[in-house]
Amino acid sequence: MSEEKSLNFLEDIIEADLAAGKYTSIVTRFPPEPNGYLHMGHATAICLNFGLTKKYPGYTNLRFDDTNPVTEDTEYVESIKADIKWLGFEWKNELYASDYFDELYNYAVQLIKKGLAYVDDSTSEEIATLKGTPTEPGKDSSYRNRSVEENIDLFERMKNGEFKDGARTLRAKIDMAHTNMLMRDPLLYRIKHAHHHRTGDNWCIYPMYDFAHGQSDSIENITHSICTLEFVPHRELYDWLIEQLEIFPSHQYEFARRNLSYTVMSKRKLLQLVNDHHVNGWDDPRMPTISGMRRRGFTPASIIKFCDTIGIAKRENIVDFSLLEFCLREDLNNTALRAMAVLDPVKLIITNYADEASEELTSENGPDEAYGQRIIPFSKELWIEREDFMEEPAKKWFRLAPGAMVRLKSAYIVRCDQFIKDENGLITEIHCTYFPESKSGSDNSGLHTKGVIHWVSAKHAATAEVRLYDRLFKVENPSSEEGDFKDYINPDSLQVINAFIEPSLKEATIDKRYQFLRKGYFCLDKESSEDKLVFNRTVTLKDAWAKEVKK
RNA sequence: UGGGUUAUGGUGUAAAGGUAGCACAACAGAUUUUGAUUCUGUUUGUCUAGGUUCGAAUCCUAGUAACCCAACCA
Numbered sequence: 001m002s003e004e005k006s007l008n009f010l011e012d013i014i015e016a017d018l019a020a021g022k023y024t025s026i027v028t029r030f031p032p033e034p035n036g037y038l039h040m041g042h043a044t045a046i047c048l049n050f051g052l053t054k055k056y057p058g059y060t061n062l063r064f065d066d067t068n069p070v071t072e073d074t075e076y077v078e079s080i081k082a083d084i085k086w087l088g089f090e091w092k093n094e095l096y097a098s099d100y101f102d103e104l105y106n107y108a109v110q111l112i113k114k115g116l117a118y119v120d121d122s123t124s125e126e127i128a129t130l131k132g133t134p135t136e137p138g139k140d141s142s143y144r145n146r147s148v149e150e151n152i153d154l155f156e157r158m159k160n161g162e163f164k165d166g167a168r169t170l171r172a173k174i175d176m177a178h179t180n181m182l183m184r185d186p187l188l189y190r191i192k193h194a195h196h197h198r199t200g201d202n203w204c205i206y207p208m209y210d211f212a213h214g215q216s217d218s219i220e221n222i223t224h225s226i227c228t229l230e231f232v233p234h235r236e237l238y239d240w241l242i243e244q245l246e247i248f249p250s251h252q253y254e255f256a257r258r259n260l261s262y263t264v265m266s267k268r269k270l271l272q273l274v275n276d277h278h279v280n281g282w283d284d285p286r287m288p289t290i291s292g293m294r295r296r297g298f299t300p301a302s303i304i305k306f307c308d309t310i311g312i313a314k315r316e317n318i319v320d321f322s323l324l325e326f327c328l329r330e331d332l333n334n335t336a337l338r339a340m341a342v343l344d345p346v347k348l349i350i351t352n353y354a355d356e357a358s359e360e361l362t363s364e365n366g367p368d369e370a371y372g373q374r375i376i377p378f379s380k381e382l383w384i385e386r387e388d389f390m391e392e393p394a395k396k397w398f399r400l401a402p403g404a405m406v407r408l409k410s411a412y413i414v415r416c417d418q419f420i421k422d423e424n425g426l427i428t429e430i431h432c433t434y435f436p437e438s439k440s441g442s443d444n445s446g447l448h449t450k451g452v453i454h455w456v457s458a459k460h461a462a463t464a465e466v467r468l469y470d471r472l473f474k475v476e477n478p479s480s481e482e483g484d485f486k487d488y489i490n491p492d493s494l495q496v497i498n499a500f501i502e503p504s505l506k507e508a509t510i511d512k513r514y515q516f517l518r519k520g521y522f523c524l525d526k527e528s529s530e531d532k533l534v535f536n537r538t539v540t541l542k543d544a545w546a547k548e549v550k551k
Numbered sequence: 552u553g554g555g556u557u558a559u560g561g562u563g564u565a566a567a568g569g570u571a572g573c574a575c576a577a578c579a580g581a582u583u584u585u586g587a588u589u590c591u592g593u594u595u596g597u598c599u600a601g602g603u604u605c606g607a608a609u610c611c612u613a614g615u616a617a618c619c620c621a622a623c624c625a
Binding site: 124138168208254309338441 | 554557561562563566576584617624
């Protein structure tokens with residue numbers, strides 16, 4: 001089972017570290033901020049961090065980066081945990097940056113005592129002005145040279161709630177002329193009289209990302225702290241703080257976040273889609289959120305396979321949506337139950353079949369024999385797909401057409417004798433004769449058809465609402481187009497129809513996936529009820545005929 | 552007039568001086584009681600210009616392009 005696969009750059013680093021004896025096992029962490037729902041981008045990070053400690057000795061912590069109480073909430077904590085579990089990963093410890101608030105405070109005092117941090121009374125505007133720009137150096141704040149005693153006193157009073165929000169900050173004392181903007185006396189603590197989802201009202205000062213993340217990594221003995229590319233400039237500060245505090249040296253490594261074509265992947269933009277009601281909530285099946293994809297019918301296996309296939313690197317990228325669909329179909333093809341449903345019905349009447357007769361036919365349930373068989377009722381009047389009939393057949397057409405024969409899946413071969421149109425030219429009935437000796441499994445008719453179509457017995461059919469989803473955006477990269485990304489929303493991303501389904505589908509359950517023969521993969525939606533079945537289309541089947549038509 | 556990161560087919564990703572490979576997509580064909588699946592084959596690539604070398608995606612020099620950094624967000 002030793003399939004040779006080349007290592008990505010992080011695996012290279014880890015194998016080198018392990019080989020050099022730097023570590024005997026590794027510790028990674030997945031550090032979401034509990035201020036929104038997880039999306040496909042997070043899934044890559046999850047697969048990466050948890051995948052690494054599956055492959056190499058060690059473990060992964062789940063750590064909520066909850067240092068900004070005004071945006072964070074327990075609701076998100078719960079959804080994040082549920083999503084990770086659903087993907088099938090297990091964290092070693094459930095931790096919170098807020099668990100370390102006392103330690104972080106002490107670290108800050110330590111820095112002050114070393115003369116490496118100071119309390120600044122400047123306003124946010126003043127700080128911004130003094131910061132300079134990427135091409136111009138900044139200037140020192142006039143509060144930069146306060147004494148250690150004064151700083152200790154002020155910082156303690158900040159903690160005690162003596163000052164209003166924004167009145168003062170604690171800053172590291174590094175270098176206001178540094179070429180790296182993040183080293184120009186970065187803010188370490190700010191005052192926020194806000195209720196925290198875990199620490200309540202214990203604190204009114206909260207550490208900034210840079211003073212919480214690396215220190216939390218260190219406290220947890222994280223060996224490989226993996227984040228996305230935009231944090232590259234933070235690494236210098238990350239290392240500086242660890243060095244000055246003389247704590248466990250965690251190391252930060254950065255990879256390029258994955259982008260998916262025809263969607264957006266930033267929390268901010270996803271939030272807009274929800275707030276402006278372009279979608280129906282975070283778990284709308286069109287959303288690239290984990291919860292949306294779950295509802296849509298994606299399987300954990302397909303998502304993990306996708307993450308694995310696209311790999312990991314440091315360059316800009318937009319992954320083809322079709323690769324995700326490929327991974328999805330591959331998994332679903334092997335696992336989905338088969339059933340028949342007619343989404344756009346037209347009636348087919350078998351003229352030589354007895355009016356009141358019906359019979360029970362059998363059909364395979366899945367991709368192989370292990371799935372067994374099920375019974376499907378057959379009768380004189382059937383629903384078939386409107387698009388499976390062509391009045392004037394195109395070249396290479398081998399479905400139903402006047403005079404043409406086609407196999408009804410798992411049933412009989414029929415020949416179209418005539419069809420009926422209404423006053424608008426819409427075909428309402430297709431009349432066929434069937435060949436009794438062509439019954440599936442005992443066919444001795446000698447007939448042969450190239451086309452096979454699905455059907456549902458009209459008098460036995462159940463009905464269901466079916467939601468057909470398409471890509472959310474009309475363009476590959478909505479964020480890089482001119483104007484607002486919302487201008488590129490696909491107005492036809494959701495189509496709701498009513499379908500006729502075979503009766504066995506009334507027993508469908510929400511944990512199962514179904515292939516509606518020739519139409520795609522579907523799953524029951526959470527809004528489904530006994531009175532009204534609702535199915536989501538997860539993804540269509542590949543359609544070679546549709547391609548033929550395009551030509 | 553700064554600093555950092557990155558450039559390999561349409562897309563993603565390998566190749567640590569020695570045959571540019573894999574997957575998706577596209578195209579062609581075979582099989583098929585799902586125009587699905589499966590199978591076979593084909594097309595397409597090393598950012599540019601120089602240099603080193605028997606040999607360069609890889610090393611050197613000079614360019615070019617894209618992305619990130621001036622939130623009391625993470």
